[in-house]
Amino acid sequence: MRLFAVLLATSLAGPGQTAETDSSGRGGPVWTVDLNQQFQTIEGFGASDAWAAQFVGRWPDPARRRIAERLFSRAFDPSGRPRGIGLSIWRFNIGAGSAEQGAASGIRDPWRRAECFQDAQGQWDWSRQAGQQWFLEAARQHGVETVVAFVNSPPVHLTRNGRAWGDGSAYSNLAPERYEAFADFLATVCEHFERTGRPFDYLSPVNEPQWRWSRRNGQEGCPWTNEELRALVPVLGQALRARGLKVRLVLPEAAHLTHLLRRTDGEPLCSDQLRELYGTRPDAILRTPAVAPIVAAHGYGTTDTRDRTRDIRRELGQRLRQTQPPLRYWMSEYCILGEADDGRLRGPGRDLGMEPALFVAELIHHDLTLAQATSWQWWLAISPYNYKDGLIYVDRSPEGGQVYESKLLWALGHFSRFVRPGARRVAIRPSPEAPDPQETEGPWVSAYWHPETQSCVVVAINRRDQPVSITLRIIGAEEQTFRSYLTTADPETNLQPGPPLEPGHPWTLPPLSLVTWVLAGSQRTLEKQPAPAHRSR
Structure with a gap:
């Protein structure tokens, strides 16, 4: 697999809205997803x-x-x-x-x-x-x-x-x-x-x-x-x-x-x-x-x-x-x-x-x-x-x-819905200058790689009552467009699809929200798959 690093971003305040940086102008900490450092296989x-x-x-x-x-x-x-x-x-x-x-x-x-x-x-x-x-x-x-x-x-x-x-x-x-x-x-x-x-x-x-x-x-x-x-x-x-x-x-x-x-x-x-x-x-x-x-x-x-x-x-x-x-x-x-x-x-x-x-x-x-x-x-x-x-x-x-x-x-x-059986959890970490989210109020971010579909899934959780901006850096993947799915307190916003993720902008997580990003190419693959048969052990 060719190593490739790309900055990906979009605003997730709502479908169709444009991306904005945070008040510092830097778009928040850079989170690095390393597809080459893999952990447990999800069942x-x-x-x-x-x-x-x-x-x-x-x-x-x-x-x-x-x-x-x-x-x-x-x-x-x-x-x-x-x-x-x-x-x-x-x-x-x-x-x-x-x-x-x-x-x-x-x-x-x-x-x-x-x-x-x-x-x-x-x-x-x-x-x-x-x-x-x-x-x-x-x-x-x-x-x-x-x-x-x-x-x-x-x-x-x-x-x-x-x-x-x-x-x-x-x-x-x-x-x-x-x-x-x-x-x-x-x-x-x-x-x-x-x-x-x-x-x-x-x-x-x-x-x-x-x-x-x-x-x-x-x-x-x-x-x-x-x-x-x-x-x-x-x-x-x-x-x-x-x-x-x-x-x-x-x-x-x-x-x-x-x-x-x-x-x-x-x-x-x-x-x-x-x-x-x-x-x-x-x-x-x-x-x-x-x-x-x-x-x-x-x-x-x-x-x-x-x-x-x-x-x-x-x-x-x-x-x-x-x-x-x-x-x-x-x-x-x-x-x-x-x-x-x-x-x-x-x-x-x-x-x-x-x-x-x-x-x-x-x-x-x-x-x-x-x-x-x-x-x-x-x-x-x-x-x-x-x-x-x-x-x-x-x-x-x-x-x-x-x-x-x-x-x-x-x-x-x-x-x-998106982290399917067979996915491998992969490493994701914030930039060194950012506080460790394990010791703060988050955001809590995890990442997963699906070998069969060659797709990456990132799940982010923002429990704060204010927006949080982050930028992702993906190592070990070809550049592709991501789809976004958002859940907020709004009654109608439940895994709501957002705009495609394009390179070059920070991602703004709305207050009290969950966001999942999925490779758009892999998403089309999932939609075409028939219902799986009984899996052998």
Whole structure:
């Protein structure tokens, strides 16, 4: 590849406006993108179908199709605006059967109960989870590359207490003598979906094993100690191998990143998981061939301050590179729960605006650049709740209702729509005289190279309430024209296409905005591509 450096710029204050320099006349710091310095390969961006898809998937058209289009589509409308955010990963919840139990399940909210494909007599009913299956089919039709089946609790007819939640102890609600039955259940489910042309790429058999998951949690859940996981995984691997299934196991879905890194006082039996599950011990889970070389963890409890957000992700990234270089890190679940970002954001209260969107975009940036995550996955794709947990919100009605799009949906789309599976994150750094954005208020800028399409994508996040001007210098690419996509607080400006990027001008990021720049040539290539087939692992 011929080395080529070019200054590229345009104003992104709005489509069709001319570029301007900042007050210094210099156009802000020069950011250098070096395509020759490459880091992790991106596997995708996703969200889960829990729990609303079981109802919304049975809504009449066109409401459910509109939601599927917003989540999965890679098409463009006549103006050139993306019709959706093009998720490349979809998480399908394999339910435990609390829905069939109804109020007797102990889970008060019907929207948090889940059906099970098997009953207590061992009979299978593949018509269950129909709403979720509708969204799974829609995801495949739109070309979503990867499906992760995940489990919150073993089926209720296998658990110790006959419920989809435990007794409050640290130990699993599944007795060891039931491990084979659980493994057979999961293998049969995976086999059915593979045989019917909707295969799961990954199976996540446990979720946040650190929590006690008693009745008070109000949802399906099951704790697991590290010792129990080391005993369960080989049994699962054997069940999958006996059926010749290609699905890979992904674990441990740790509740906090700290549970991977060290022994914690509150969860001594299920923490320090990088060492306890993936280390050198003879019963480490990676010795089971079905286990993918992935460590999956959730971002909760680490975002109360910007310093804590960055420090623990930097520590995780360094730890993985130094002691576990074969492992890939997935940030496999996040939503805004408690306090986040110096207490300015809290989980309660639906907010469709820019503040949570920009906060989450910055968090994605840190997960990708500091922890070198290869995948980033949001929690609820669809939420009926008055909470900061959804990408799309809906009326709480099983029959149908209104659909409400959040700015957070489009913020994730700045990554998911354009940073496709197979992209390599590449180096980008400001000029030496500029302050390090990691130690300031940003802007937060990351860059990606797609070898297949020979295209470059740059994502910039401006959380300031004033415009920020930057100039990009690209090393290692032929000179090409870039397209721009902008999201601001304006209700209609969501991945809004802007003017082409021409050499010679600074770029002005509007206040409180996200901007993605894509090589125009590569964009035409993407538009011509058919929906991808199922990807082999």
